[in-house]
Amino acid sequence: MTGFRLNLSPLKQPLSFVKLVEWLTAIFAFGSCGGFSGKNIISIFCDDGRNETLDANFHYPFRLSQVPLVEGNSTICNHSVTRTHMVGDSASASEFFVGVAIVCFLYSMVALLVYLGYMHVYKDSDFGPIFDFVVTAILVFLWLVCSSAWAKGLQNVKDATDTEGIISTLALCKGSNITCAVTEFASMRTLNISVVFGYLNMFVWAVNAWFVYKETRWHSQKFSSQPGRGRQQVPAPI
Template identity: 70%
Template structure:
């Protein structure tokens, strides 16, 4: 069996290779839309007595919100002395897990495409290649399910912690009856919403691709070959 590189675009035109191209693109959009995010929300404190105050909360990937300082220590806000205050919550584990899965999926898709277009003759002449590809593809489908679900929950924590309700419950002056706290300028989180959508889209794409990879394995070929044999049954008895 020859194992040299043979460039051939034909596998990319088939579902097996074409879906790998789609996986490569969706993985890029997933980690780019999440890992590249940074934003700033402005918080207004409307004081019943005295001048109004304005604070800002800057946050970015990986969203360790409990390390984002909202108020410096011993600052007077609406005639209240506030201690150092941070945002609440930490979504770094779910965000970093999501991005790690996306980066690994990107790298594996690229490696698989290289094998398809250059070593397809080796891939289809061996049992190991298709079986390994199927196991890894199925594993990525499961990882996309777990990471996308975790990141969707983590994003809800980010939205709450940087919104009016979360900040009002964190700032001590906001608990006073004469002080109203409100986030007056929001950073658009559209790209983070898109990252969650692409995460679940990746789940669908990788789960669908697992079927096309499974058809390349000997498990599928043995099943197909055994069906006609089982359907033929015994021949007619001689007269």
């Protein structure tokens, strides 16, 4: 019989329970990164005592080079400033990270559906556990790569939006009589959390890989090939 049989008891086992944890952590990973939007306020202290401000708005996927810092030709501190964009592009790293998280979210849902409704089919065939193990191992590697790439991309975003990054972007700020500084910073707590969840997902999927491996015939063959413990060998006759 290969029909759907709803059975919630597998949730009490590590194989299904860890998959549920993966589903939740994947939501937190792409939710904390993909929905980010922030603004830094740059204060410009002119040589005549006046203060002017600029807004640096940035959001996912962090294509900073397309974000205008100065709209059109403007006059700031009696200096003509042309249209200026921020510097940097972390879109590939952030989109890769969110993409892996969404794939894991979807795969976890499908796997849970199989565990809870088709576990009798899953355990009766070699293909299901082996396919599950191979995909899980690949996703562990992808979590390592995308989390590391996004951690570096996030650092690039922080460097481009802090005071030193703004000064290097605005030629106006390089004058000796004009001082520029970021006086209000956007909270990047959720982005920091996304990196943490990225590595947490890698760990959880690595743990899950072990439980999936135990369902494969590779593990059962290895276990059956081991000699029994405590069994004494009978000496050969002389």
